[in-house]
Amino acid sequence: xxxxxxxxxxxxxxxxxxxxxxxxxxxxxxxxxxxxxxxxxxxxxxxxxxxxxxxxxxxxxxxxxxxxxxxxxxxxxxxxxxxxxxxxxxxxxxxxxxxxxxxxxxxxxxxxxxxxxxxxxxxxxxxxxxxxxxxxxxxxxxxxxxxxxxxxxxxxxxxxxxxxxxxxxxxxxxxxxxxxxxxxxxxxxxxxxxxxxxxxxxxxxxxxxxxxxxxxxxxxxxxxxxxxxxxxxxxxxxxxxxxxxxxxxxxxxxxxxxxxxxxxxxxxxxxxxxxxxxxxxxxxxxxxxxxxxxxxxxxxxxxxxxxxxxxxxxxxxxxxxxxxxxxxxxxxxxxxxxxxxxxxxxxxxxxxxxxxxxxxxxxxxxxxxxxxxxxxxxxxxxxxxxxxxxxxxxxxxxxxxxxxxxxxxxxxxxxxxxxxxxxxxxxxxxxxxxxxxxxxxxxxxxxxxxxxxxxxxxxxxxxxxxxxxxxxxxx
Amino acid sequence: xxxxxxxxxxxxxxxxxxxxxxxxxxxxxxxxxxxxxxxxxxxxxxxxxxxxxxxxxxxxxxxxxxxxxxxxxxxxxxxxxxxxxxxxxxxxxxxxxxxxxxxxxxxxxxxxxxxxxxxxxxxxxxxxxxxxxxxxxxxxxxxxxxxxxxxxxxxxxxxxxxxxxxxxxxxxxxxxxxxxxxxxxxxxxxxxxxxxxxxxxxxxxxxxxxxxxxxxxxxxxxxxxxxxxxxxxxxxxxxxxxxxxxxxxxxxxxxxxxxxxxxxxxxxxxxxxxxxxxxxxxxxxxxxxxxxxxxxxxxxxxxxxxxxxxxxxxxxxxxxxxxxxxxxxxxxxxxxxxxxxxxxxxxxxxxxxxxxxxxxxxxxxxxxxxxxxxxxxxxxxxxxxxxxxxxxxxxxxxxxxxxxxxxxxxxxxxxxxxxxxxxxxxxxxxxxxxxxxxxxxxxxxxxxxxxxxxxxxxxxxxxxxxxxxxxxxx
Ligand SMILES: [Zn+2]
Numbered sequence: 001x002x003x004x005x006x007x008x009x010x011x012x013x014x015x016x017x018x019x020x021x022x023x024x025x026x027x028x029x030x031x032x033x034x035x036x037x038x039x040x041x042x043x044x045x046x047x048x049x050x051x052x053x054x055x056x057x058x059x060x061x062x063x064x065x066x067x068x069x070x071x072x073x074x075x076x077x078x079x080x081x082x083x084x085x086x087x088x089x090x091x092x093x094x095x096x097x098x099x100x101x102x103x104x105x106x107x108x109x110x111x112x113x114x115x116x117x118x119x120x121x122x123x124x125x126x127x128x129x130x131x132x133x134x135x136x137x138x139x140x141x142x143x144x145x146x147x148x149x150x151x152x153x154x155x156x157x158x159x160x161x162x163x164x165x166x167x168x169x170x171x172x173x174x175x176x177x178x179x180x181x182x183x184x185x186x187x188x189x190x191x192x193x194x195x196x197x198x199x200x201x202x203x204x205x206x207x208x209x210x211x212x213x214x215x216x217x218x219x220x221x222x223x224x225x226x227x228x229x230x231x232x233x234x235x236x237x238x239x240x241x242x243x244x245x246x247x248x249x250x251x252x253x254x255x256x257x258x259x260x261x262x263x264x265x266x267x268x269x270x271x272x273x274x275x276x277x278x279x280x281x282x283x284x285x286x287x288x289x290x291x292x293x294x295x296x297x298x299x300x301x302x303x304x305x306x307x308x309x310x311x312x313x314x315x316x317x318x319x320x321x322x323x324x325x326x327x328x329x330x331x332x333x334x335x336x337x338x339x340x341x342x343x344x345x346x347x348x349x350x351x352x353x354x355x356x357x358x359x360x361x362x363x364x365x366x367x368x369x370x371x372x373x374x375x376x377x378x379x380x381x382x383x384x385x386x387x388x389x390x391x392x393x394x395x396x397x398x399x400x401x402x403x404x405x406x407x408x409x410x411x412x413x414x415x416x417x418x419x420x421x422x423x424x425x426x427x428x429x430x431x432x433x434x435x436x437x438x439x440x441x442x443x444x445x446x447x448x449x450x451x452x453x454x455x456x457x458x459x460x461x462x463x464x465x466x467x468x469x470x471x472x473x474x475x
Numbered sequence: 476x477x478x479x480x481x482x483x484x485x486x487x488x489x490x491x492x493x494x495x496x497x498x499x500x501x502x503x504x505x506x507x508x509x510x511x512x513x514x515x516x517x518x519x520x521x522x523x524x525x526x527x528x529x530x531x532x533x534x535x536x537x538x539x540x541x542x543x544x545x546x547x548x549x550x551x552x553x554x555x556x557x558x559x560x561x562x563x564x565x566x567x568x569x570x571x572x573x574x575x576x577x578x579x580x581x582x583x584x585x586x587x588x589x590x591x592x593x594x595x596x597x598x599x600x601x602x603x604x605x606x607x608x609x610x611x612x613x614x615x616x617x618x619x620x621x622x623x624x625x626x627x628x629x630x631x632x633x634x635x636x637x638x639x640x641x642x643x644x645x646x647x648x649x650x651x652x653x654x655x656x657x658x659x660x661x662x663x664x665x666x667x668x669x670x671x672x673x674x675x676x677x678x679x680x681x682x683x684x685x686x687x688x689x690x691x692x693x694x695x696x697x698x699x700x701x702x703x704x705x706x707x708x709x710x711x712x713x714x715x716x717x718x719x720x721x722x723x724x725x726x727x728x729x730x731x732x733x734x735x736x737x738x739x740x741x742x743x744x745x746x747x748x749x750x751x752x753x754x755x756x757x758x759x760x761x762x763x764x765x766x767x768x769x770x771x772x773x774x775x776x777x778x779x780x781x782x783x784x785x786x787x788x789x790x791x792x793x794x795x796x797x798x799x800x801x802x803x804x805x806x807x808x809x810x811x812x813x814x815x816x817x818x819x820x821x822x823x824x825x826x827x828x829x830x831x832x833x834x835x836x837x838x839x840x841x842x843x844x845x846x847x848x849x850x851x852x853x854x855x856x857x858x859x860x861x862x863x864x865x866x867x868x869x870x871x872x873x874x875x876x877x878x879x880x881x882x883x884x885x886x887x888x889x890x891x892x893x894x895x896x897x898x899x900x901x902x903x904x905x906x907x908x909x910x911x912x913x914x915x916x917x918x919x920x921x922x923x924x925x926x927x928x929x930x931x932x933x934x935x936x937x938x939x940x941x942x943x944x945x946x947x948x949x
Contacts, residue, residue, distance in 0.1 A: 040571045044792045046673045047552040049706050079788050090791020270835035275677035278707050
């Protein structure tokens with residue numbers, strides 16, 4: 001960016017995970033056959049009226065409280081009017097000038113520095129259906145998504161690099177998943193993001209004219225689209241041109257942002273208060289109860305992990321990256337009685353396996369007690385650490401219990417000194433010249449002898465016992 | 476000879492006669508076809524229902540509206556049947572569900588005989604803006620029955636049904652009730668669920684009954700009213716229908732006469748009838764109090780801003796994309812919208828959509844919509860002040876008696892002024908009833924209006940009963 005600075009603000013839409021839709025009793029579920037989760041209300045048939053789903057308020061409230069926002073005791077719904085085939089009423093029920101909450105912030109850590117991004121507002125609205133443009137130029141519409149409850153989280157323009165935007169989105173994603181209010185799936189569209197971005201010369205007081213970038217289907221996509229648009233704007237300014245206020249659509253495959261066709265963007269939504277719904281009233285007892293019942297938030301949990309279990313901050317941050325993982329770790333720490341080792345297991349093997357298998361912690365097949373049992377086998381030296389890791393892999397592969405794998409597949413470690421000494425003597429006999437070199441001072445060959453002994457016992461020798469024996473034999 | 480259906484009280488006691496009464500009703504409607512009150516008959520449905528009700532009573536079921544035959548305006552939903560709103564855009568549309576009000580009436584033993592004519596989407600005061608052709612005044616076929624619920628008013632006035640449902644957004648039930656000489660009640664906003672009523676001006680609309688007397692209007696109100704989980708704006712006001720019906724007024728009331736409602740623009744004969752009624756009520760022991768409702772003068776203007784604003788949004792769903800009329804020559808999405816809406820909506824509906832879109836547009840919102848909302852609160856404030864001094868308000872329902880077909884159709888402003896005395900109650904959300912109280916020199920009915928505080932529906936109907944008694948109707 002050189003002598004330019006960018007100003008980025010994000011609008012994030014998160015689909016709330018309520019049982020039913022925002023204003024009717026249709027199930028709120030993704031992936032059903034098209035147009036099967038619909039009723040006269042969400043289809044906007046003549047004569048229907050919306051009725052607010054209180055669960056929507058409850059989930060929005062959790063999120064608002066978690067970012068430290070002020071939830072207004074009263075807010076109202078408005079109609080946002082525009083025509084589109086996936087908008088059956090010809091208007092979207094949203095909130096305009098009296099949003100559900102205002103204020104709050106998200107704390108980021110980007111490239112080692114900390115930054116706080118202010119949140120301007122969080123408001124409630126309903127989702128539209130999904131238009132799918134066909135190759136022959138026609139458009140088909142799936143109304144299942146109509147009326148799915150959404151929160152729109154509008155940030156202040158506090159981000160200045162695509163990396164910060166990415167970090168912000170990661171944080172929002174972690175938070176909504178942590179709170180169980182949204183599954184955060186950008187590919188399926190349950191979490192969506194539009195960006196407003198402008199550039200200006202460093203030190204200049206006035207911001208540039210912002211453009212809006214839409215249609216990004218991943219957090220990586222947002223980062224790339226912003227990088228692209230910032231570069232494009234700098235290019236225009238450098239070339240003596242001016243930026244025009246416009247909306248661009250990100251093309252993920254071509255990696256370019258194209259201006260939206262004029263017709264698709266409407267300038268005047270003619271907002272006015274939704275007469276079919278009464279005011280949204282949040283009784284203070286209700287807010288207090290949700291606040292009291294709110295789960296421990298990621299930041300607090302991370303700090304507690306450091307203090308309570310003596311973990312390094314980096315480790316604690318990884319473990320608090322997702323609520324399920326943090327829960328698994330804490331259960332393992334308690335069950336095993338060894339929080340640091342538990343942290344190593346979760347941070348290392350558990351997360352590696354989740355990543356390899358592309359699944360989340362909820363579907364991790366090894367129970368906390370089985371893993372604690374495995375840790376105990378290492379503690380009592382029945383298994384070597386590497387042997388335990390192999391057993392874990394086999395448990396995942398076969399779904400069998402650790403005991404049966406250890407017994408039937410011969411992972412048990414031996415600490416039998418006579419047995420190990422026998423093997424050690426064979427190794428020393430096998431490598432006479434190395435023994436001479438060792439005795440003449442090349443002490444770093446010691447590891448070689450241990451390694452060979454371990455290899456010869458197929459990893460089942462207790463390395464500690466093997467070291468002691470070798471030490472004695474070589475002295 | 477004109478066929479007459481037996482009174483519903485008779486049918487209530489002789490439910491076995493109900494199937495034959497339904498046939499009589501259908502024949503009477505057939506005979507009265509030239510009035511053009513009905514646009515769709517639900518003959519088979521009504522026949523089945525008649526048998527069902529007759530049998531259910533045999534089993535001792537409590538059905539408070541047993542034997543009541545009703546007509547329903549064709550902007551109120553009944554599952555599987557027409558919901559045309561007298562518009563080309565919904566001409567062949569059938570509803571997927573039944574309005575709460577209708578479902579409750581049927582559950583109580585009422586029989587719905589058919590759907591009635593209206594001004595398209597309830598926009599009009601004459602029942603002329605309709606794809607089905609105008610409905611005629613039963614006493615003078617050259618004249619309009621009033622609107623928009625003209626078909627329902629005529630069905631009751633011509634004795635084709637015992638009662639009927641209309642919808643009142645700015646006077647659409649009271650004005651035709653006054654023109655046709657029947658009772659028309661606009662309930663307190665929220666008293667009757669709007670679920671199933673095709674929205675025009677959502678913050679003003681109420682499903683509203685027509686009947687030949689206040690007692691019957693009360694019965695229909697009690698049965699169809701009350702909280703509905705499908706309508707968040709419906710009030711949790713307790714509703715039950717007392718077996719003895721509407722009780723006579725026990726107490727002496729303070730009756731307000733708003734001077735602004737009796738000034739210029741009011742047909743002299745109507746002013747005279749209002750004053751006659753006032754004197755009659757005074758003679759019966761009530762107190763008359765002159766009051767002032769200065770902001771009511773602004774009501775028509777405010778009404779046409781707010782109702783059209785809401786309508787422009789409520790009618791956006793009729794776009795040719797999913798159901799209803801679509802202009803098939805249209806190729807692009809934009810053309811589907813513009814051609815379908817231009818061809819599907821009539822002139823008056825298009826005019827109001829444009830007006831409503833305009834008042835909500837950026838740059839005009841504050842000057843029109845927002846200001847109108849403020850004045851709406853002032854209109855309400857007037858009433859709240861008045862109800863500190865009086866119990867009910869007596870006023871004319873309409874500035875004139877029924878006018879001629881075609882007389883105002885090309886003069887929207889004159890047409891809009893037909894609502895001058897009725898729109899204030901909608902803006903304030905208060906109940907108001909029009910009760911027949913006399914005739915002009917052309918023998919056309921004159922109605923007087925009684926307005927009361929929120930949820931005083933029963934009280935104003937009791938006053939209505941007294942007025943009926945004054946005129947020897949009971
Ligand atoms: Zn639905």
